[in-house]
Amino acid sequence: MSALMSRALKWHRPLMIFTLAMVVLAVATTIGLFVDDRQLDGAPIWAKPLKFSVSLAVYAFTWGWLFSLSTRARRTRWWLGTVLAAAGVIEIAIIVFQAAQGHRSHFNVSSPLDITLFSIMGTTIAVLMLANILSAVLVLAVRQADDVTTWALRIGLVVSAVGIGFGALMLGPTPAQSQGLIEGAIGAHTVGLPDGGPGLPILGWSTVGGDLRVPHFVGMHALQFLPLFAMMLLALAGRLPALADETVRVRLVLIMGGAYAAFVALVTWQALRGQSFVRPDGATLAILALIVIAAAAASATALRQGKVGLTRSKVSV
Structure with a gap:
């Protein structure tokens, strides 16, 4: 196990450290579900940080592995991966901070602080999406050892980018909010x-x-x-x-x-x-x-x- 972890850390150290941090956070927020009975919008207060910590752990681990498949543009890969990890840190930090206060993290414009935090999240996601697209282009430019993996990655990267972009559909006021x-x-x-x-x-x-x-x-x-x-x-x-x-x-x-x-x-x-x-x-x-x-x-x-x-x-x- 230690040998596997050591090899994984060499894929992209910032991304893999972030992955480990998200695993620890997932355990902590799972405990939070049992020891903190507060609710927000009808759901346990720590459910959202748990979901995001698991999703970000999978996301960061996957990109660490993808970057390991190429030996080209080493410095560019390092910077793009570091941007992805840093954006994840900012995003999850705000989610956890707001959850601890019992406040919404997304779409919340209830106070100047809430507006500022949500604006930071919006900017962070925009940066993450740009880094994600550039990273995808970098990986797509590299032909893998076999055509099966190559095509699985190509389609997966494109559909994944579209899925991330669907987050934009949630922005903007709803009819009820506009009224x-x-x-x-x-x-x-x-x-x-x-x-x-x-x-x-x-x-x-x-x-x-x-x-x-x-x-x-x-x-x-x-x-x-x-x-x-x-x-x-x-x-x-x-x-x-x-x-x-x-x-x-x-x-x-x-x-x-x-x-x-x-x-x-x-x-x-x-x-x-x-x-x-x-x-x-x-x-x-x-x-x-x-x-x-x-x-x-x-x-x-x-x-x-x-x-x-x-x-x-x-x-x-």
Whole structure:
């Protein structure tokens, strides 16, 4: 374990130190859920810092690993990773500070201090997004050892960048805020209803209205899901002969990447219509079914072609 940690720290030291700090914070905020019974907008006061600490830990770890895949532009990679880590520190520090006071961190314009903190968060996120895009361009310019990983990273980076960008959909006053019906806030997670209604445990996603955190979360974590999917295909290649063909695995990654992107578009459309993620209507379910059927049919075709190619190679031998 110590050897693994030592190797990981060499990926990008600031990012990996930040990852460890977020793991410690996740443990601390989990304890906070049990020892502090305060609520904010109907959710435990420490739920939001817990969510962000886990998400930032995964995010920083992933970027540390991605930077380790390239030996080019070493200094640029170090600076971009350091900017990502510093932006994460500022973001989580404000979230924890506001949670400790029992105040909202996002969309809060209740006092001069709240306005200042939210403005700092907005600036920090803008810097993080810029560094994220530049980092993605840097990683995309490097061809990986195999095409499967290359395509998993390419699609994951693009969809992830779009998912992060969806955070902008939460900014700006809602109709109720514009009419002066809700004071002290500009922007919201929920579409069609005020923030703070019934939501999923820990995640807090609205169970009665649209929630823009869903596409933001799902899109952002394409960067973890698709490379893991590529790794899973490689692990199964020993048991499923059709997957031994790299071309088949590339096709499956492309199919899964397309299906994942379509799913992100679907949950975005669902949220913007004011519909809860856990209460899809007929139109949402129909489109979801089409995505699943299309992906399954395309995957079956790719696997069948792989088997045919394997049979032909055995015959030729």
